[in-house]
Amino acid sequence: MPFDLNALTRPNIRNLVPYSSARDEFHGDANIFLDANENSLGSPLTKWYNRYPDPLQMAVKEKISAIKGVPVKGIFLGNGSDEAIDILYRAFCEPGMDNVIVCPPTYGMYEVSARINNVMVKKVNLTPAFQLDMEALEEAIDLNTKIIWLCSPNNPTGNSLNRKDVEVILNNFDGIVVIDEAYINFSRQRSFIPELPEYPNLVVLQTLSKAWGLAALRIGMAFAGEAIIQIMNRIKPPYNISQAAQELALQALDHVEEVNEMIRILVDERSTLAKALEKLDMVEKVYPSDANFLLVKTRDASGLYNYLAGRGTVVRNRSNVTLCEGCLRITVGTPAENGQLIKQLEEYIMP
Ligand SMILES: Cc1ncc(COP(=O)(O)O)c(C=O)c1O
Numbered sequence: 001m002p003f004d005l006n007a008l009t010r011p012n013i014r015n016l017v018p019y020s021s022a023r024d025e026f027h028g029d030a031n032i033f034l035d036a037n038e039n040s041l042g043s044p045l046t047k048w049y050n051r052y053p054d055p056l057q058m059a060v061k062e063k064i065s066a067i068k069g070v071p072v073k074g075i076f077l078g079n080g081s082d083e084a085i086d087i088l089y090r091a092f093c094e095p096g097m098d099n100v101i102v103c104p105p106t107y108g109m110y111e112v113s114a115r116i117n118n119v120m121v122k123k124v125n126l127t128p129a130f131q132l133d134m135e136a137l138e139e140a141i142d143l144n145t146k147i148i149w150l151c152s153p154n155n156p157t158g159n160s161l162n163r164k165d166v167e168v169i170l171n172n173f174d175g176i177v178v179i180d181e182a183y184i185n186f187s188r189q190r191s192f193i194p195e196l197p198e199y200p201n202l203v204v205l206q207t208l209s210k211a212w213g214l215a216a217l218r219i220g221m222a223f224a225g226e227a228i229i230q231i232m233n234r235i236k237p238p239y240n241i242s243q244a245a246q247e248l249a250l251q252a253l254d255h256v257e258e259v260n261e262m263i264r265i266l267v268d269e270r271s272t273l274a275k276a277l278e279k280l281d282m283v284e285k286v287y288p289s290d291a292n293f294l295l296v297k298t299r300d301a302s303g304l305y306n307y308l309a310g311r312g313t314v315v316r317n318r319s320n321v322t323l324c325e326g327c328l329r330i331t332v333g334t335p336a337e338n339g340q341l342i343k344q345l346e347e348y349i350m351p
Pocket residue numbers: 079080081082083107151154155180182183206207208209215218219220
């Protein structure tokens with residue numbers, strides 16, 4: 001069956017009359033706004049925050065469009081990528097009936113969001129090389145499989161998925177293929193964004209939380225064909241990105257060069273940190289990383305985790321995660337933080 005977005009969309013969403021906000025309905029010039037039950041006197045902060053923000057965040061999207069080369073109508077902004085993930089479930093997965101495929105070890109929200117939406121999760125583990133198990137994937141897909149979640153570079157393994165494998169899925173799966181590229185700026189691999197015109201079933205997720213250094217603003221981006229973006233916009237809460245977040249994002253998006261410089265520094269630090277970690281006795285393996293973190297296999301993950309925490313350094317213990325036995329996930333810090341971490345690890349006495 002070829003890709004049919006209409007058939008894929010849940011009937012209640014297909015038939016939904018979306019909420020129409022005051023800011024949606026009036027377009028034009030006016031200087032007296034008595035349409036949205038805001039506080040006409042202002043606010044205790046500054047007079048601007050008494051007004052609801054642009055529901056479709058057009059100014060922010062125009063800047064993102066210029067940077068990413070995606071038309072404004074192909075961009076959805078969410079309160080973090082996590083909101084986009086949730087909205088994709090609500091758009092395409094009938095609770096209690098449909099299923100999705102996730103490929104552990106991977107980002108946990110695909111599964112949590114499925115559980116919240118009462119959508120069945122089929123797990124197809126990555127291979128020991130942290131690549132897609134194409135045969136197992138083919139076997140897992142059934143008529144009710146609506147979304148395949150791919151994360152590249154993958155969290156927590158740090159590697160990118162083989163592009164050829166992803167293309168095979170895009171060409172053969174009739175549901176939605178989401179490629180979460182939260183860490184793409186730290187990778188030598190190309191984004192799938194240029195492939196969007198070719199694949200009507202593709203959704204690429206990116207975020208301002210990682211390379212852009214704006215995790216606190218909560219702005220996630222979904223890039224897809226206009227038809228998918230329209231569906232996502234119908235579902236989202238009317239004012240899902242606050243005025244403050246929109247204003248700060250607008251400012252930040254003028255600083256591509258500074259962001260590129262931070263990426264260069266973090267990528268350099270990643271290799272310095274990896275080399276230093278490899279020299280330590282308690283480290284069995286540092287996995288290659290295309291992200292701003294390293295997955296590190298150690299002889300005693302829990303012991304190390306507690307030791308570091310006791311010294312005020314927090315890393316992520318991933319030793320209970322599929323295929324990550326004995327592993328810590330360590331975010332690349334500032335040069336000073338990385339130096340401190342290595343010093344602390346050098347002082348660790350193995351039990
Ligand atoms: C793969 C991946 N996707 C998405 C996110 C969340 O991004 P956001 O901050 O935009 O919700 C994370 C956060 O760690 C992540 O690792």
